[in-house]
Amino acid sequence: MIRVLLPPHLRTLARVDGEVQLDVEGPATQRSVLDALEANYPMLRGTVRDHVTQERRSLVRFFACGQDVSHEPPDAPLPAEVANGSEPFLVIGAIAGG
């Protein structure tokens, strides 16, 4: 079970409170986690990564275990603590604007 913490605006769109818990097939990577997120919450498609290119939107960041993993390759393994559910995968709206 992967735990994902969404920013408030995306929690509103997904109509969830608190963390989202996802079953992810295969290794836990950015891509597999986001695939599972979008499959379970299709209203989030296009909000975290581009519909077509699947690239992370520029003002969205991914944090895990105190590290910014936004620039890691999408198929790189996420930390074991995220894969085993002891730590959440954080989707963050970058600090910008007002």
Add this chain to the structure above:
Amino acid sequence: MSGVRVLVGTRKGAFALTSDGKRKRWKVSGPHFAGWEIYHVKGSPVDPNRLFASQTSAWFGQIIQRSDDGGKTWFQPGTPAGEPTTTPDGMPQGESNKFVYDGIPGSHQWYDGTQHPWEFKRVWHLEPSLTDPDTVYAGVEDAALFRTTNGGKSWHELSGLRKHDTGPKWQPGAGGMCLHTILLDPSNPQRMYIAISAAGAFRTDDGGKTWRPINRGLHSQYIPDPNAEVGHCVHRIAMHPSRPSTLFMQKHWDVMRTDDAGESWREVSGNLPTDFGFPIDVHAHEPETIYVVPIKSDSEHFPPDGKLRVFRSRAGGNEWETLTKGLPQRNCYVNVLRDAMSVDSLEPCGIYFGTTGGQVYASADAGDSWAPIVRDLPAVLSVEVQALP
């Protein structure tokens, strides 16, 4: 008519303002989609309880919201909460915010004169069909026209417009290269008008397959050839449904008019104190009565002399009267954006506009007098009004 509903899009959410036919006492609901930029909210003429909203964010992109109960509840078309995430034939849902240009997008002129690739940014304007509650047109930035025929579940580009051979000459205005105006001809379902900043006005006579610029008579000193076929920064166009070949335009500078469906335009700025501005609209029952809100200049986007004044012409332009009763006449430095004025169809005609200072003003007597409905909303991006049965 039992009342009106004013749909307000702001920098930080949407609001609905409702009143009875007297339009004196108002109920305010919102913010809906709090914290998001709401570029436009508009109801279907066929089903007034069906509303569409453009919800956008620099962080999370474009969202389309729909309500089927007059704004009480909202959902992203195709993805209602608790329903399957795929269609019966296995196709993924969640495509109501998927605006993908048809084919290779190509490039347009950038601010520095170089070519720049077309990139989707947001939906500026939603124009529901006059006849089908499931069909809506969307004007987007970078400029293109999209259409849904399934109530917003999916969108497809009418790419004949963007692929017009003048496309590489189109350029963004200060607010981006937006398609902000969509006018549907009620007498001819094949005819539509659109306007782009800064490309100009275009018309289709075949339902959106092919388009041609209709900018003859426009004169813009800020482009190398002031009389060019495209490149004009059209801010807004308005039409009265009884005279769909007569259009009124507020251009970057100049208020213009055509009586031949855009084949030729002539200036009708007349005695306006300044002919720069953004919105323009037509009285619901008097096709020669039009309204503008003059702004000082392109570099000073506020009313001249700190006085918020609406100007009304009952002659279709040239001769303008000043409307000030109930509007601030000192120290007022707000702007009124292009989609932030609307008229209702009650008797007498109601006029509404919203400001960047968060006020929404209403006149229940065709502009003779005004009063604020609300004073302290976030900056207003759009105002639409519905007369409710």
